Amino acid sequence: MDLLPNLHDRQPLILDPAYYDAWLDPSTPKEYLKDILSHDIDGQLQFNRVGRDLPLRISSI
8 A cells, every 4th residue: 555645635755864964965976866765665664643632741841
């Protein structure tokens, strides 16, 4: 099941954290960047519903 279309309509880029440095390094060869994009991370994704129905927690300083 492809979960990303339900996340956002702008096709977000989600990388495995192991590849962050290579993705952000301007000297990384383009061929390697294409390989990074081919890694399947669907099994690592976690989705949480966001809402306003949270208990109010105020702590004093």
